[in-house]
Amino acid sequence: MSPAISVRGLRKQYGAFAAVDRVDLEVETGEILALLGPNGAGKTTTVEICEGYRTRDAGDVRVLGVDPATADREWREHVGVVLQTSGFTEELTVRETVAHFASLYERPREIDGLLDAVGLTEQAGVRARKLSGGQQRRLDVAIGVVGRPELLFLDEPTTGFDPEARRHFWDLIRRFREDGTTILLTTHYLEEAEALADRVAVIVRGRIVADSTPATLGGRDHASAIVRWVDHEGAHEVRTDTPTQVVAELSARLGGEASELTVSRPTLEDVYLQLIGATS
Ligand code: ATP
16 A cells, blocks of 8 residues: 655755755554654644645655645545644634534534534534634644544644643544544654654654654663662662663662662653754
């Protein structure tokens, strides 16, 4: 099966500045790919080129087998988009807004079920412009998926969500994946990438610097563990490939419990920060 998204040698310049510089990226059908990177790295530019909303200067882009620069309405029916910023100023209620977008598709999702899935049942009769930031974002998601897209683009979908809403949203995204939806997601929340993504790609200054599963990013799976504890001499920290042995020796030496004992491995955030050069 050909990939849902295939990007080769993508370049986008704004004047002399290359916001996206020879990016290669592939998203397999049915996969969730999280595109990570600091502010201004080129995520939205890359995603919006794939959505057909921005032009490119060089490179080959295929999305569902079609070049988005020349894609037609039929292609757009298969693609769901949640942009980074939206905002409804109209007087329509939440339900009316979703119903309006549903009417643009041949086989839309059922509206009440969708409002329930995104947690907006109670706000169904509220005017969209009166929603809180997090509720507005849920409405954006509802609109993005109302047409049952094969491929869904989510640009920072959970910005402004409270932790509970974020977890509900993750459940929803997992359900879409179970239904076979391919998803390209950008996020600044590393735990979101870890919870949802089959694969993560890290972009820095317009270039992809890493592309792998969350568990193996930046050699995370081979990284040493850190054993920390506190005793009468103060805090200790040992970096080791044999943490079980270190803890056993510690236990024997202390003849009991070590105070504040932890064994940790680098988190996705730790390796991400290293990859983007934020730490040494
Ligand atoms: P963020 O995490 O802040 O959303 P991003 O990774 O999505 O960032 P982009 O929005 O793709 O980054 O922007 C990449 C770079 O291109 C930034 O330096 C930005 O200032 C610049 N840029 C984006 N759009 C334009 C534009 N229309 N004109 C000029 N420069 C732009």
